[in-house]
Amino acid sequence: MxxxxxxxxxxxxRRGALELALLAFLDRGPSxxxxxxxxxxxxxxxxxxxxxxxxxxALGRLEKNGMLEPDWRKEVEGRRARKYYSLTEAGRxxxxxxxxAWAELADGMQKLIGGED
Amino acid sequence: xxxxxxxxxxxxxxxxxxxxxKNAFIEEVAAGAEYRGTVPAEDPRALGRAMRxxxxxxxxxxxxxxxTAFPLGLLSVPFIEAWYPAFPATAFLMLATVxxxxxxxxxxxISGLITGIFAALPRIIGLILFSLGLDLxxxxxxxxxxxxxILFAVLLTSAMLPLLGFLAGGRIRxxx
Numbered sequence: 001m002x003x004x005x006x007x008x009x010x011x012x013x014r015r016g017a018l019e020l021a022l023l024a025f026l027d028r029g030p031s032x033x034x035x036x037x038x039x040x041x042x043x044x045x046x047x048x049x050x051x052x053x054x055x056x057x058a059l060g061r062l063e064k065n066g067m068l069e070p071d072w073r074k075e076v077e078g079r080r081a082r083k084y085y086s087l088t089e090a091g092r093x094x095x096x097x098x099x100x101a102w103a104e105l106a107d108g109m110q111k112l113i114g115g116e117d
Numbered sequence: 118x119x120x121x122x123x124x125x126x127x128x129x130x131x132x133x134x135x136x137x138x139k140n141a142f143i144e145e146v147a148a149g150a151e152y153r154g155t156v157p158a159e160d161p162r163a164l165g166r167a168m169r170x171x172x173x174x175x176x177x178x179x180x181x182x183x184x185t186a187f188p189l190g191l192l193s194v195p196f197i198e199a200w201y202p203a204f205p206a207t208a209f210l211m212l213a214t215v216x217x218x219x220x221x222x223x224x225x226x227i228s229g230l231i232t233g234i235f236a237a238l239p240r241i242i243g244l245i246l247f248s249l250g251l252d253l254x255x256x257x258x259x260x261x262x263x264x265x266x267i268l269f270a271v272l273l274t275s276a277m278l279p280l281l282g283f284l285a286g287g288r289i290r291x292x293x
Contacts, residue, residue, distance in 0.1 A: 034152035060171035
């Protein structure tokens with residue numbers, strides 16, 4: 001039986017932002033796992049460089065919770081079909097909620113760190 | 118590691134998950150590896166286990182845990198020792214506890230809870246029957262005395278089984 005490893009603070013921050021990052025990325029358009037890994041890292045200047053170990057379970061949870069809609073597409077003959085994810089209506093609502101919460105949190109933290117009153 | 122060998126390990130990590138989830142995920146990982154031109158750096162079994170946490174175990178496996186828990190619980194009823202003094206009821210109680218923990222590990226809180234209930238049920242039934250006929254039991258089985266303390270211990274250990282399954286399901290399946 002495996003017990004969870006204690007993650008460091010930076011990993012914790014990333015993990016907290018993972019759901020928002022995935023929803024925001026997929027709000028740009030449907031995508032599949034490989035492209036999400038590369039695209040998310042590029043879009044955040046490496047800030048959200050994920051591994052498959054965190055991406056796949058996160059996508060799985062979002063899909064299970066009805067935030068994402070999967071669609072298998074075979075784009076190139078002779079290649080494997082890819083599982084594209086797109087936002088559902090519930091996913092969009094969740095994105096709005098998380099974006100608002102993130103903006104509030106980031107603003108507050110910036111004030112705190114920057115020493116503003 | 119070759120892709121096929123990697124996928125085989127992922128599949129092993131997902132042991133117990135419904136086939137349709139397993140096959141779909143294997144196909145997704147394979148397509149991702151094809152796109153990126155490399156197998157994931159992640160430990161394949163850990164990846165499979167993480168996905169098992171997402172999908173849980175199949176309904177068949179859940180039912181297997183539940184159904185098997187009942188006879189284990191039945192054999193752990195200590196009052197059987199009134200008829201067969203050498204009967205290892207305590208060993209069966211330990212076995213039932215391990216079974217509940219396994220169900221919690223593979224299936225999570227609810228699976229652990231239900232398996233615990235199935236294991237506790239025959240113990241509770243035995244407890245009620247013996248409580249109702251306590252005087253009769255003590256007079257029939259002269260060498261076996263059932264006291265209020267024993268009944269309380271049986272009640273406590275029985276209640277512990279579903280509780281343990283519920284708590285363990287949340288603790289040991291925490292996402293990594």
